[in-house]
Structures are given as C-alpha cells and as structure tokens.
Amino acid sequence: MQTIAILGLGKVGALAGELLHDSGFAVHGFDAAPRGDLPFDVAALDVADDAALRAALGDADAVLSCLPYFLNIAVAQAAHDLGLHYFDLTEDVPTTKAILDMAPTAQALMAPQCGLAPGFVGIVGAHLIGQFDTCRSCRMRVGALPQNPTGLMGYSFNWSPEGVVNEYLNDCEVLEDGEIKWVSPMEWVEKIVIGGIELEAFTTSGGLGTMCETYRESVPNMDYKTMRYPGHVQLMNFFFHELLMRDRRAEAGEILVNAKPPVDDDIVYIHVAAEGEIAGQMQRREFVRGLMPLKIAGKMRTAIAWTTASSVVAVIEMVRDGALPQRGFLKQEDIALDALLATRTGAHYNA
Missing domain, CATH: 3.30.360.10 (Dihydrodipicolinate Reductase; domain 2)
Structure with missing residues (x-):
C-alpha cells in the first residue's frame, strides 16, 4: 500500500493527507472545491457520480473517506469492488453494518470507524x-x-x-x-x-x-x-x-x-x-x-482535527507496515494501543 486517495479535504481530511504525505505515502486528494495549499495533488470530484468516483480511485491502493457519514457506503462499495483498502471516520451505525456485510468478500481491508470516537x-x-x-x-x-x-x-x-x-x-x-x-x-x-x-x-x-x-x-x-x-x-x-x-x-x-x-x-x-x-x-x-491544539507541519491544528487525523493515519501506517490484517474487517479493539502510539503519527498522542 503506497498510493492513497483522500475524499473530503476539510480540516481533518487535509491534515490526514499532510500526515500521510510526511509518512511517505503518495497522496491524491479529492474535494468538491479543490484547494492549492497542500503538498499533494488535489482534484475536483463529485462523489455522488459513481463512475467519476471509481475512475478517480483507479490508480490508488487505498481510499480514506473524510466525508459526511451518509456518503460512505457508496465509497466503501467502490473500494470493495476495486479491491482497495478502505478507511473512514464514521460514527454512523448503519453505515458500519453495511461495510461489515461487504467485508467477507473483500480482497483488501475494510476499516471504518478509525477516528477518535469510535476509533x-x-x-x-x-x-x-x-x-x-x-x-x-x-x-x-x-x-x-x-x-x-x-x-x-x-x-x-x-x-x-x-x-x-x-x-x-x-x-x-x-x-x-x-x-x-x-x-x-x-x-x-x-x-x-x-x-x-x-x-x-x-x-x-x-x-x-x-x-x-x-x-x-x-x-x-x-x-x-x-x-x-x-x-x-x-x-x-x-x-x-x-x-x-x-x-x-x-x-x-x-x-x-x-x-x-x-x-x-x-x-x-x-x-x-x-x-x-x-x-x-x-x-x-x-x-x-x-x-x-498542536503544531504539526508548521501549523497549529485544532485538538479535534489532530486527534482524529492522527488516529486514522496511525492505523494506515500499521496496515502498510504489516502490523495489521490486509483483508477483511478491522475492529478498532483489535489494534494494540502501544503499537499505535509507537507509529510516526500515533506518537502525537504522547505530546
């Protein structure tokens, strides 16, 4: 896993992209309103357009959705069908259950709920x-x-x-x-x-x-x-x-x-x-x-932004490094706290 597509570039999504970029990933960002102040490529995307969504994800190994919860099932389904690792921050129970139902036939890892709570x-x-x-x-x-x-x-x-x-x-x-x-x-x-x-x-x-x-x-x-x-x-x-x-x-x-x-x-x-x-x-x-709030990559980040982004990026680092499963459904409770805090990004929690 080397190339990651991030959908949604608000405070959390943009910071997650920067953290992934700093951790050695090739990051491609997508948002309805593209921005040019990030250290990775950003393009416009209407995630409601399923064909455009799948085309945008075509070159990725994984997708991180930082979108509102009600958009995640379609993104997860696209990732499942394309054989990509899937990560999100959702708190929505029906969304997670839908992703759990996809997991048995997934060729990669389905990992929702990777934020602060749940996560x-x-x-x-x-x-x-x-x-x-x-x-x-x-x-x-x-x-x-x-x-x-x-x-x-x-x-x-x-x-x-x-x-x-x-x-x-x-x-x-x-x-x-x-x-x-x-x-x-x-x-x-x-x-x-x-x-x-x-x-x-x-x-x-x-x-x-x-x-x-x-x-x-x-x-x-x-x-x-x-x-x-x-x-x-x-x-x-x-x-x-x-x-x-x-x-x-x-x-x-x-x-x-x-x-x-x-x-x-x-x-x-x-x-x-x-x-x-x-x-x-x-x-x-x-x-x-x-x-x-914490200073990361030269900028002050709100506490909710860095705690949420650091959690999901630390999980992604662990998947890349082979410390977590490579397919199926990932439960947050199966992730070792000490191992997460030992990652480059998870170490922010020790500040």
Missing part, C-alpha cells in the same frame, strides 16, 4: 480491559469542546454538524448485565471532573463501534458517552424534542453551526475507565487526557 477511544478501552483477569465494566467518554465556552450551550461546532446531530438523535448500543441493549440518546447523565473542570456526560450514538458484540461474553457492562459543559444536554433535549428539530436534521445542523461556529482554541477530553479483578483484588484502571 482511538475503543483502542484505549480494549487496552484497559486487557489488564484484568476479569473485567466487570468499561466506560468510555470523549468530549471535543471550546477551551473558553460562552453562552448557556457552552459549545462550538468544530466537528461535522451532520455527525453531531446524528449522534444526538440515534439510539445508542450498550452492554448492560451481559445483554446488548439499545437506549435513547442524551440520557444517563452523569458528572465527570477532569483537571478541576466539571463536565456532564450523556449517551450518544456510535462511539462504541463494534465493541458490544466483541465483549458481550466477557465484559457485562459497557457504554459510551459524550462529554459537554454542564447544562448542554438539557438545552439540546429542548431544541431537538420540544421544538421538534429532530424532524428537521439538516436545518438543525445549520442553525447550530450558525449560532456556535468553530473555534481554534479547543480541547479534547478523553476519560476511559475499566474495573475488574487482578489477582483476586478489585481494581480500577483509567486513561484520562485533556488534549490541546
């Missing part, structure tokens, strides 16, 4: 679970937030509005007492304090990826929640349910981004905790971080 957080969760003789619970929380929140919502839309709305409205898969269950989003609210900063966490969709199925026989309790500043979830429930914006998802995203546009000074909080027995003693293991 890196699942790798961390699996790392903690592996430290126990028996593990009774694993709780994974992630929050991408402004460092200096304003207003009652305390939020800025540094991530895809389509993805955020999707996470807030779709049902959430959990493990409870050994059973896979589906629960409502924006529920199970809890308080978390990281470095003296009080946060609230609540259920959102997609963050666990495939982990419930993987651990249903060994970890009886597992869930994923998004973290925000206190009061956020009450306002979002009012917005989506009392004002019925749940029925107008596209418009909801536009309203929210217009009200709370992106900021450069963000922070990504990660809080993963597992509990279980080690040598007969009940213990708890935690991975807690507050990750700030």
Whole structure:
C-alpha cells in the first residue's frame, strides 16, 4: 500500500493527507472545491457520480473517506469492488453494518470507524480491559469542546454538524448485565471532573463501534458517552424534542453551526475507565487526557482535527507496515494501543 486517495479535504481530511504525505505515502486528494495549499495533488470530484468516483480511485491502493457519514457506503462499495483498502471516520451505525456485510468478500481491508470516537477511544478501552483477569465494566467518554465556552450551550461546532446531530438523535448500543441493549440518546447523565473542570456526560450514538458484540461474553457492562459543559444536554433535549428539530436534521445542523461556529482554541477530553479483578483484588484502571491544539507541519491544528487525523493515519501506517490484517474487517479493539502510539503519527498522542 503506497498510493492513497483522500475524499473530503476539510480540516481533518487535509491534515490526514499532510500526515500521510510526511509518512511517505503518495497522496491524491479529492474535494468538491479543490484547494492549492497542500503538498499533494488535489482534484475536483463529485462523489455522488459513481463512475467519476471509481475512475478517480483507479490508480490508488487505498481510499480514506473524510466525508459526511451518509456518503460512505457508496465509497466503501467502490473500494470493495476495486479491491482497495478502505478507511473512514464514521460514527454512523448503519453505515458500519453495511461495510461489515461487504467485508467477507473483500480482497483488501475494510476499516471504518478509525477516528477518535469510535476509533482511538475503543483502542484505549480494549487496552484497559486487557489488564484484568476479569473485567466487570468499561466506560468510555470523549468530549471535543471550546477551551473558553460562552453562552448557556457552552459549545462550538468544530466537528461535522451532520455527525453531531446524528449522534444526538440515534439510539445508542450498550452492554448492560451481559445483554446488548439499545437506549435513547442524551440520557444517563452523569458528572465527570477532569483537571478541576466539571463536565456532564450523556449517551450518544456510535462511539462504541463494534465493541458490544466483541465483549458481550466477557465484559457485562459497557457504554459510551459524550462529554459537554454542564447544562448542554438539557438545552439540546429542548431544541431537538420540544421544538421538534429532530424532524428537521439538516436545518438543525445549520442553525447550530450558525449560532456556535468553530473555534481554534479547543480541547479534547478523553476519560476511559475499566474495573475488574487482578489477582483476586478489585481494581480500577483509567486513561484520562485533556488534549490541546498542536503544531504539526508548521501549523497549529485544532485538538479535534489532530486527534482524529492522527488516529486514522496511525492505523494506515500499521496496515502498510504489516502490523495489521490486509483483508477483511478491522475492529478498532483489535489494534494494540502501544503499537499505535509507537507509529510516526500515533506518537502525537504522547505530546
């Protein structure tokens, strides 16, 4: 694997392309609105045009989709049919299940959910679970937030509005007492304090990826929640349910981004905790971080951009180097945390 096509050149896609370029890959970027400020070739592409999409991917060994989730199934199908490795950042459960169905007949690797959550957080969760003789619970929380929140919502839309709305409205898969269950989003609210900063966490969709199925026989309790500043979830429930914006998802995203546009000074909080027995003693293991913007390739990158891009590029490096399977479906929980952090790009998480 040497030549990679990247679809979607927003903050995350552009940075992923730069990181891949610096790691020795031949990168070809595609976007609806091409840009000329990147160190690799960029061309215009309408991904809704299947013939044009497949022609654009013809010279690649792999494709990385940094597109909104609803475009990924068609891209994955094209990659499958062309025998290309496929990577994406999706949090959407139906999209991932569709890709999982393609995997048995794939001639290359199908690897969705390679971002931050799902993605890196699942790798961390699996790392903690592996430290126990028996593990009774694993709780994974992630929050991408402004460092200096304003207003009652305390939020800025540094991530895809389509993805955020999707996470807030779709049902959430959990493990409870050994059973896979589906629960409502924006529920199970809890308080978390990281470095003296009080946060609230609540259920959102997609963050666990495939982990419930993987651990249903060994970890009886597992869930994923998004973290925000206190009061956020009450306002979002009012917005989506009392004002019925749940029925107008596209418009909801536009309203929210217009009200709370992106900021450069963000922070990504990660809080993963597992509990279980080690040598007969009940213990708890935690991975807690507050990750700030980082200077990469001479530019300051937002925390959400570099954490997401670094995770997927580190996985791609591991596939190239033979440290991960070359075909079939890749579960994030099958990726070793120490090996990912030892890659050129994964090492950013050690900063």
